[in-house]
Amino acid sequence: MNYKRDSSWNQRQLINQIISEQKPYPLLTHNFVEYFIKKDLKNKTLLELGSGVSTIFWADYFKEVYSYESDPNWIQKLKNEYGIPKNVEINEVNPNTIFKDFKFLDYVKNCDYIIIDNNPNIVSREKYSQYSIIHKKEDSQIILDNGTWNMNAYMLLQKYFFCQDFPGINIAHQTTVTSLFFERKIDYDYESNTEKHTWLFE
Numbered sequence: 087m088n089y090k091r092d093s094s095w096n097q098r099q100l101i102n103q104i105i106s107e108q109k110p111y112p113l114l115t116h117n118f119v120e121y122f123i124k125k126d127l128k129n130k131t132l133l134e135l136g137s138g139v140s141t142i143f144w145a146d147y148f149k150e151v152y153s154y155e156s157d158p159n160w161i162q163k164l165k166n167e168y169g170i171p172k173n174v175e176i177n178e179v180n181p182n183t184i185f186k187d188f189k190f191l192d193y194v195k196n197c198d199y200i201i202i203d204n205n206p207n208i209v210s211r212e213k214y215s216q217y218s219i220i221h222k223k224e225d226s227q228i229i230l231d232n233g234t235w236n237m238n239a240y241m242l243l244q245k246y247f248f249c250q251d252f253p254g255i256n257i258a259h260q261t262t263v264t265s266l267f268f269e270r271k272i273d274y275d276y277e278s279n280t281e282k283h284t285w286l287f288e
Contacts, residue, residue, distance in 0.1 A: 112140035118252035118264035136204030
């Protein structure tokens with residue numbers, strides 16, 4: 087069955103059916119997913135930092151999904167168990183070179199949405215947030231998962247953008263929050279910004 091957005095379906099019923107049938111589903115709060123899939127995303131592009139079954143789920147909603155994952159075994163597991171949809175590209179993250187990768191920079195600059203939900207022990211979510219603040223296009227939006235567990239990233243993004251929080255339960259029955267950062271509060275000027283000495287990507 088194709089689980090793309092269908093206006094004839096109640097979104098909560100759709101989510102419940104996906105979960106009951108054990109289909110791929112993001113580890114984001116149910117409140118956020120229910121809100122987000124109401125949007126018309128069919129011509130939008132997604133940069134996903136942290137691959138998973140969510141990657142397969144988002145392929146049904148976005149025109150293109152560019153996903154970055156640090157665990158090669160997890161990438162192979164996704165390929166073996168689900169296959170990779172034609173509109174999905176999965177890239178393995180090298181934490182030593184990711185911020186020198188011109189293809190990655192191009193995705194940050196051009197994708198409509200950026201989801202930060204990676205393993206913070208490999209690349210911190212704060213560092214991905216810093217990079218996104220500097221390079222993302224003006225009308226793109228950032229989604230941070232588990233902001234209460236990644237407070238440095240959450241507070242940094244909240245400094246620069248207006249935010250809508252979606253607290254609640256995720257599919258693993260954890261109480262957490264998924265946050266959507268949209269319009270800028272303040273501009274980022276690298277040359278005059280006092281934080282620039284700590285925002286190094288070399």
